[in-house]
Amino acid sequence: MGSQHILINGAGPAGLSLAIALAKRNIRSTVFEIRSTPTTMGGAINLAPNALRVLDQTIGIYDQIRHLGFEYEYIEFYSDDGWRLGGVANGDRQAYGYPALRIYRAAILEALLKCINDYSTLITIRWGSSINKIAESDTGVEVTLHDGSTINGDILVGADGIHSKTREYVLGDRAPTPIYGGQYGIGGCVERNEIDWQNFTLPALLFSHRGAVLLFPFTPDGNNIGWAIQSTVPEKTREGWIEYLNSGVALEDVRKQYADAGQVSLLMI
Ligand SMILES: Cc1cc2nc3c(=O)[nH]c(=O)nc-3n(C[C@H](O)[C@H](O)[C@H](O)COP(=O)(O)OP(=O)(O)OC[C@H]3O[C@@H](n4cnc5c(N)ncnc54)[C@H](O)[C@@H]3O)c2cc1C
Known part of the structure; x- marks a missing residue:
């Protein structure tokens, strides 16, 4: 087992993908996820060729998920009485090697978690945990969780979504706050x-x-x-x-x- 230990805040698609990519290089990680279980909330999302390339060539779950969603290349634009106005490419097998994929977010999470089972000695997920304090030093980072426990790692990666607490820590007062666009x-x-x-x-x-x-x-x-x-x-x-x-x-x-x-x-x- 590698001696490096990476801390990842957030068990969404980005956090879990990073944990797997590190494990494939024999690097240990601990993922903190504020929700107590994997969520099934949310609908379908679009994965473009750059995401599919990572899920295929780095993570290795593309073949398991591609048949769970709808593969397409273009989104067409129409007037509601049927006139085609244009279109935009979301994926392109010829240009990028992949189409785009419309798939339930929960299906991606399920496939990533299944893959993580194969790396149980390298990846720890702490469901229902969130970071209360972050302390950096010359040699690494120590996080204190809300239950008072502390964990040390080499680096901390923020993958905790739109309301990221990690971003707040890094940027302080300069951290952008998401606002409702109306x-x-x-x-x-x-x-x-x-x-x-x-x-x-x-x-x-x-x-x-x-x-x-x-x-x-x-x-x-x-x-x-x-x-x-x-x-x-x-x-x-x-x-x-x-x-x-x-x-x-x-x-x-x-x-x-x-x-x-x-x-x-x-x-x-
Ligand atoms: C529940 C949910 C449903 C969604 N549904 C849709 C959808 O239907 N259509 C669409 O287009 N996009 C949807 N999105 C957005 C889209 O999935 C994300 O933009 C995309 O997946 C980016 O992935 P990500 O891993 O970077 O971040 P996210 O998918 O946002 O994942 C962030 C993770 O961090 C966790 N987290 C947040 N704050 C903390 C904290 N303080 N400490 C620890 N963990 C924390 C969250 O619970 C989540 O698991 C949804 C996002 C979420 C969280």
């Missing part, structure tokens, strides 16, 4: 045969006079399609957002907003 995203799922899609090649961004709607298959056969729109509402507390969604008011609001938007409105029934 728009939130909401979406749902439909089956391909529920709506007349013959004018559209998916994935696609449809521009209606009420706003843009993203249509994204997320299963390998392309039959399950997620739709997503952005809508403007005032900022809410964390609990307020949960209530807005769970009460059904959020969906009601977008139904009203898109009521006269032709077949786009059918998505929200």
Whole structure:
């Protein structure tokens, strides 16, 4: 076992991938994750060729995940009455060696955690833990966790997402604070045969006079399609957002907003 010990804050896709990449080089790591278990929260995300190359050539899970999601190369742009306006490449097998992949975030985490089982002597994940204090020295770093325990490592890597505490430690007062941009995203799922899609090649961004709607298959056969729109509402507390969604008011609001938007409105029934 290598003598180096790397501390990683956050067990999301980045933190877990780094732990595996280090283990493959016989380097030990400890990952701190604030959640007590792996989360199944969240929907599908897009992995571009640069991410897929790492998951293939460095981590080695590409063959396990590629058939769990929808492989595609282009996102097409249309007016909602079927006129093609353009398109943008997200992946390109010829140019980059990989397409893009739309896949559930939870499926990526599951595959990474399965892979981590093979490196149990090199990777420790401390679920339900967070760092309270970071002390750097000439030889390494010592972190104090919220339960009072201390752990030493050579370096600490911040992989703790948008509200990163590690970033706050490094940048102090200069650390950027995420702010609400005034728009939130909401979406749902439909089956391909529920709506007349013959004018559209998916994935696609449809521009209606009420706003843009993203249509994204997320299963390998392309039959399950997620739709997503952005809508403007005032900022809410964390609990307020949960209530807005769970009460059904959020969906009601977008139904009203898109009521006269032709077949786009059918998505929200
Ligand atoms: C629960 C969740 C659901 C998401 N769903 C979607 C989605 O549906 N669509 C989409 O496009 N993007 C989604 N994202 C964002 C997208 O997954 C990330 O931008 C992308 O995965 C970046 O990966 P990452 O590992 O850098 O960070 P993240 O995926 O954000 O992972 C950061 C990890 O650090 C942990 N963490 C946070 N703070 C601390 C702390 N103080 N101490 C210890 N651990 C901490 C978090 O719990 C998380 O496990 C989601 C992110 C999260 C966290």
